[in-house]
Amino acid sequence: MRNLPLRLRVFLFFCLVAAGSVAVVLAAVWLGYRQLAQPDALSAFVTVAVVSAFGVPALATFVWLLFDTNVSKPIEAIAARLRVGTHTNADVGIDDELAPYLGDLAPAAAALHQKLAALASDGGQGFAADVERLRRHRLQLVQILSDLPNATLLISRDHHVVLYDGQAADLMASEAPVRLNGSVFDYLQEGSVRKALSLMGTEDRRRRTIAVTGHSGAVYSGYIRVFENGCYALMLEPLEVDASRPLVYDLDLLDREASQEASDTALRELSVVAFDTETTGLDPARDDVVQIGAVRIVNGKIVPGETFERLVDPGRPIPPHSSEVHGIDDDMVAGAPPFSEVSAEFHRFATGAVLLAHNAPFDMAFLRRAAETNGAAFENPVIDTVHISAIVFGGSATHTLDALCERLEITIPFEDRHTATGDAVATARAFAAMLPILEARGIRTLGALREECRKHQRILETA
Numbered sequence: 138m139r140n141l142p143l144r145l146r147v148f149l150f151f152c153l154v155a156a157g158s159v160a161v162v163l164a165a166v167w168l169g170y171r172q173l174a175q176p177d178a179l180s181a182f183v184t185v186a187v188v189s190a191f192g193v194p195a196l197a198t199f200v201w202l203l204f205d206t207n208v209s210k211p212i213e214a215i216a217a218r219l220r221v222g223t224h225t226n227a228d229v230g231i232d233d234e235l236a237p238y239l240g241d242l243a244p245a246a247a248a249l250h251q252k253l254a255a256l257a258s259d260g261g262q263g264f265a266a267d268v269e270r271l272r273r274h275r276l277q278l279v280q281i282l283s284d285l286p287n288a289t290l291l292i293s294r295d296h297h298v299v300l301y302d303g304q305a306a307d308l309m310a311s312e313a314p315v316r317l318n319g320s321v322f323d324y325l326q327e328g329s330v331r332k333a334l335s336l337m338g339t340e341d342r343r344r345r346t347i348a349v350t351g352h353s354g355a356v357y358s359g360y361i362r363v364f365e366n367g368c369y370a371l372m373l374e375p376l377e378v379d380a381s382r383p384l385v386y387d388l389d390l391l392d393r394e395a396s397q398e399a400s401d402t403a404l405r406e407l408s409v410v411a412f413d414t415e416t417t418g419l420d421p422a423r424d425d426v427v428q429i430g431a432v433r434i435v436n437g438k439i440v441p442g443e444t445f446e447r448l449v450d451p452g453r454p455i456p457p458h459s460s461e462v463h464g465i466d467d468d469m470v471a472g473a474p475p476f477s478e479v480s481a482e483f484h485r486f487a488t489g490a491v492l493l494a495h496n497a498p499f500d501m502a503f504l505r506r507a508a509e510t511n512g513a514a515f516e517n518p519v520i521d522t523v524h525i526s527a528i529v530f531g532g533s534a535t536h537t538l539d540a541l542c543e544r545l546e547i548t549i550p551f552e553d554r555h556t557a558t559g560d561a562v563a564t565a566r567a568f569a570a571m572l573p574i575l576e577a578r579g580i581r582t583l584g585a586l587r588e589e590c591r592k593h594q595r596i597l598e599t600a
Contacts, residue, residue, distance in 0.1 A: 142592065144209045144532060148201060155197035162189040211236030213531035215246050217544075220529065224573040227546035287359060287372040292321050293391050294367035296330075300386035304375035306442070311376070312351045314486040315443060318390055318408050318435045321371075323488070325357070326350045333361050334369065347371070366391070385443075387436050399491075399518055400584030404572060407583060409434040409520075410445075410490040411565035412483070413557045414500045415463040417451050421502030425451035426476045427465045429483060430557030432565050433490065437572050439565050445486045446558045448473040463555045480507035487517055491583065495538045495564045497521040518583060522567050524590035529574050532593060538563060545570045 141149070163186055170182040214235055221227050231247040288308045291300035297318050301309065309315045312324040321330065329349040337345055347361040349371070359373035368391055393406055412431035418424035426449045433443040448465070450473040460466045483504075494500045497519050508514045526536045530544060538560060542549055547566050553559025580586050 151201040155194045158193045207238040210533045217530040288375045290371045299390040303382040408490045410487045411493040413560040428557040430561045477510040481511045481513040484513035491518045495522045527593035
């Protein structure tokens with residue numbers, strides 16, 4: 138019972154009150170009839186019983202609606218705003234009018250929120266200066282590393298990519314989609330890498346030359362260096378010596394141990410692909426995709442540069458009313474590949490990731506339909522920001538992407554709204570903003586999140 142949402146618990150309480158009241162009235166009517174012992178009075182007692190059986194639940198429903206509107210929903214809204222203000226950078230206010238019938242609750246919550254904000258502001262100035270200094274040092278170090286004349290990859294103990302530069306990204310892209318936290322064996326043949334590591338172990342060396350083979354058959358030469366903590370670096374000859382070398386990395390991944398079961402994986406440790414589709418209409422059974430866009434999230438942050446965006450030829454004219462929404466017309470998709478081909482490409486981009494979307498059943502329906510043609514079946518776990526919004530802000534809130542971003546103070550540029558990549562970025566940012574709120578509520582693993590989402594399935598069905 139304690140795990141149920143507040144509004145559902147209150148509703149069940151009123152149901153219990155109504156059922157108990159009806160039972161008491163019916164029992165009283167029956168005892169009164171027996172004591173009267175006049176069969177001619179049965180009709181009158183039946184009338185009383187029927188009116189009570191319908192009238193008491195109706196009265197209880199009316200009182201519950203008043204209570205839900207003026208007590209349960211305001212409490213839910215205040216709790217959600219306190220969570221957002223505590224765990225995100227959003228400057229959410231708590232209006233006294235948010236709960237006008239709850240006495241001093243809203244003003245007290247507003248005062249607490251303002252006090253915490255003032256303390257954070259007073260104590261954060263020195264901290265901000267330290268952060269800025271560390272940021273400058275990090276940028277200088279990144280610039281130095283970016284000038285190294287190799288395609289550089291840093292690999293964790295479990296053979297996942299935790300750092301790559303622009304040269305390495307070009308090399309990786311020639312083998313498979315570039316993915317931070319992806320397995321190095323998605324790009325290089327496992328045998329050649331393990332052989333080099335084995336030789337270094339027998340020779341008791343930390344650095345040696347290496348020649349590894351990619352899945353395309355290309356051979357890459359360079360050096361491998363193994364560190365004491367078991368991770369290792371590959372420094373390979375670049376494809377283009379003068380190409381740019383920006384670094385992409387997350388060194389927190391070095392300390393991660395992969396979970397055996399996806400459901401046991403911490404939410405922050407998931408590799409997530411947030412995606413969105415633009416279509417010819419709103420019926421997945423009859424309409425078609427005209428654009429798909431996606432971004433990757435690792436360690437709760439959007440990975441710069443790891444994006445997927447494709448226009449799609451739907452094979453038929455795009456209705457004008459759809460073009461008015463997403464701005465894509467027939468001329469723009471002329472010559473674009475069909476969705477069966479793009480879906481297979483997206484399948485490779487999303488390898489090993491959890492799929493994230495806003496109103497995910499709509500977008501997943503198109504991917505599953507395409508799988509019937511290209512065989513690229515998406516068996517990835519799927520999570521939905523509609524469900525997560527209901528968990529964080531309560532079922533009574535509005536759960537559109539615009540409303541969610543407004544509550545989290547996420548700005549969607551006008552020109553990006555209703556574009557596949559723009560909405561995918563907004564979805565990713567909303568998920569990242571709500572992640573610490575979920576963790577604070579004890580929802581820390583994928584399994585725990587999916588279990589909590591099941592309680593809000595009705596919200597998605599009516600979205």
